[in-house]
Amino acid sequence: MPIHAKCKLVKKEKLREDIFKFSVESTEIAKTAKAGQFLEIRVTDEIEPLLRRPISIYNIEGNLVEFIFQVKGKGTEILKEREIGEYIDILGPLGRGTFDYKNKKNIAIIGGGIGVFPLYELAKEAKENSKVNIYLGFRNKELVLLEDEFRKVSDKLVITTDDGSYKEKGFAIDFLKQDAENEKIDGIYACGPLPMLKAVQSFAKEKNIPCQISLEERMGCGIGVCLGCAVKVNAGEELVYTHVCKAGPVFDANVVEI
């Protein structure tokens, strides 16, 4: 069950000029959060900017909840200025669609760009009982993130850059495809840019591998009442709109239309 609370910012780390990692204290959120869930963060007590910002949970550690965000516009611009010791207004954990990795022995996690954040908690949890392959794609060397962190929670880590400026050249999905030829993979989990998600979705379908993808959509409320964050899903014969904040953000790749 989600809570609404002001959570103390206890750690703040700059991962890159425009990317920040925040650790906030919340026993309640830490206790109930599942991999794949997100938070709705109010960046200021003022009326402007008005809406909360959806940010994924990156990691849960004891009573600490961690999230990583890229500075994009006015909301994240304000958020990055918040200082240690201040309290951040958070609604969460949100989303009923979460990563389901139980009973999987060999999983593949694939992420692209800033879409890699929600995959860390999943990898960490899954690693306890499963073999975890992780494939992360970035545009170039400067944009590579969290390599060491993901290495620790994986059995195999492949980093790719589109231009070959670091590690493997090419798209992460191609390396996943190669490995799937030689190893058994019984679950794929993806988050990242839409073209990547589409490629993963069609590959999983073709090979008949269960696959979950994490989606983003513009949100009003984050709790399922405004019906703003619509996404099309297959309900039997027809396509109907459901909502990313409530039914997602993680969906079965077979049912969503992206």
Next chain:
Amino acid sequence: MNTEVNLAGIKMKNPVTVASGTFGYGREFDEFIDLNKLGGIITKGTSLKPRPGNKPPRVCETTAGMLNSIGLQNPGVEYFMEKDLPWLRQFDTKVIVNACGSSIEEYVELAKVLNTLDIDGVELNLSCPNVKAGCMAFGTSYEGVKEVTSKVRKVLDKPLIVKLTPNVTDIVEPARGAEDAGADGVSLINTLLGMSIDIEKRRPVLANNMGGLSGPAVKPVAVRMVYQVAKALKIPVLGLGGIVNGNDVIEFMLAGATAVSIGTGNFIEPEVSIKAIEGVEEYLKRHNIEDINSIIGQVQMN
């Protein structure tokens, strides 16, 4: 201290309700607030048959506000009566159903169904800017509002509140149409038609191109319209548009509203409605006001 008001025959323990489309059917907020404390809950716009809604993106933030083009997605009245209404009725609060249709016949059929339900009133939505047929098409003229309202009135015995669109030249005209057709009250404002452009893509942000503006940005427009309508009509006004605290509630009531709804504010702060009720009580105490009804319409114009 009395905070009870009588809105169009609906006796509410306080004047604060939550606005249609911003509170679902209440379930999500049960996790954050005590629904028993609300004056009333106005449901998501509900139609005779389920409606799929519009293509995403459906929402976008604007300065002190937001645009939405949800397109009245809802599961239909049958689903509501089976699944949501029994659940809602366990709370000690008034339940008002926001009703929408795409033709007069549909409004009438829906009203017939609603008339048989255990609800406290109907808010007739003649003002949604986000669907092609119906709704706002009827809501912009005296004649249009009068025609739909009087046909619905014939089949509906429950308190009938007509929700008006602000997207008109003179808000008093459609309001008079509702009153002349026998409505028990009017509510205003629904959202203001707006548009937001992504300057990098040179395209509107919303898939529907245009959408309805709500939130604090619209409040002065809403207060003005509530004032004009309350002054011109005999039936009570449910005021809304941009309310986020108790002071805003008082402002609408001074302008002439008998009760208010809080919409977009619920997205910012799930407890906003409860805090607004507390804010109203503080104001009354501070000014030694015994009965909240004594402030309705009491603005002194310059």
